[in-house]
Amino acid sequence: MTQRTTMRAWLRKGLAALCALACTVGVAACGSDEADGDHVIKVGIKFDQPGLGFKKSGTYEGFDVDVARYIANQLGYTDSEIVFKEAPSKQREAMLQNGDVDMILATYSITDERKKAVDFAGPYFVAGQDLMVRANDTSIKGPQDLNGKRLCSVTGSTSAKVVKEKFAKEVQLMEQPGYAECATALLSGIVDAVTTDDIILAGLAAASRGKLKVVGKPFTEEYYGVGIKKDADSKEFATKINDAIEEMEKTGEWERAIEHATEGTGYKPNPKYNPPKPDEGE
Ligand code: GLU
Numbered sequence: 001m002t003q004r005t006t007m008r009a010w011l012r013k014g015l016a017a018l019c020a021l022a023c024t025v026g027v028a029a030c031g032s033d034e035a036d037g038d039h040v041i042k043v044g045i046k047f048d049q050p051g052l053g054f055k056k057s058g059t060y061e062g063f064d065v066d067v068a069r070y071i072a073n074q075l076g077y078t079d080s081e082i083v084f085k086e087a088p089s090k091q092r093e094a095m096l097q098n099g100d101v102d103m104i105l106a107t108y109s110i111t112d113e114r115k116k117a118v119d120f121a122g123p124y125f126v127a128g129q130d131l132m133v134r135a136n137d138t139s140i141k142g143p144q145d146l147n148g149k150r151l152c153s154v155t156g157s158t159s160a161k162v163v164k165e166k167f168a169k170e171v172q173l174m175e176q177p178g179y180a181e182c183a184t185a186l187l188s189g190i191v192d193a194v195t196t197d198d199i200i201l202a203g204l205a206a207a208s209r210g211k212l213k214v215v216g217k218p219f220t221e222e223y224y225g226v227g228i229k230k231d232a233d234s235k236e237f238a239t240k241i242n243d244a245i246e247e248m249e250k251t252g253e254w255e256r257a258i259e260h261a262t263e264g265t266g267y268k269p270n271p272k273y274n275p276p277k278p279d280e281g282e
Helices: 003-024 063-074 089-097 158-167 179-187 198-207 234-250 253-262
Strands: 041-045 053-056 059-061 082-086 119-127 129-134 150-154 172-176 193-197 212-214 222-228
Touching (some): 041 063, 059 063, 063 222, 063 253, 089 222, 119 198, 119 234, 129 179, 150 158, 179 193, 179 212, 193 198, 198 212, 198 253, 222 234, 234 253
Parallel strands (some): 041 082, 150 172, 150 193
Antiparallel strands (some): 053 059, 119 222, 129 212
């Protein structure tokens, strides 16, 4: 070993020790963006959806994160071998196609249109599109009351698509990159309502400390899938993911995760559809 390589090895060691320390004291991401080595799995999640996919001082939490960790563990990856990346609604297909991530668990509805671009395992949850309004608003009780109102949703989501297809004439749609931005627009009076899946809205309403409420009349069914790249191995990969989801449901881990994720929000998953049987996204 030359003096230079020894020096480099020493530096690398020092850096690793520093990272470990930063991780312990909570100033750096642990087992996330900084995962090292070849044996890693890159997972796309949301960073701004409380209870589902949420980044909090370098750590990741929520139901999607728990399901992702369970699947990754079953596939042979330890928690520190999981690299979480932000997967905004609009970028999910491209991220899978480009190989930026190996799988996406980001409140990602399985749809025929998306299936043309990517493959899906799952479903692992079924939500429904709903509305969120300011707590003192009594004028909006369902989509039929949206006439002349300003509505916020997210670019690239099924929620925005449904609005455009079904309510385009009556509603003024404002699209944002994420639901947190929509919640802010609602709080400040820029829009009258936010629309997306009920479970997402429940987390945002709870985070608003009583300022926002969910209408509670879901009008679609959203089957959350695990997005994977469409290639020769995707069928086999989807089967492995589905085995993991089934195991998670069988062991009671799914139930525990959903209860934990929705604690204090008043949200209950629709028992007619949950937990769903994973069947390779069909
Ligand atoms: N589940 C819907 C979708 O995949 C809405 C939530 C989201 O944008 O992630 O489009």
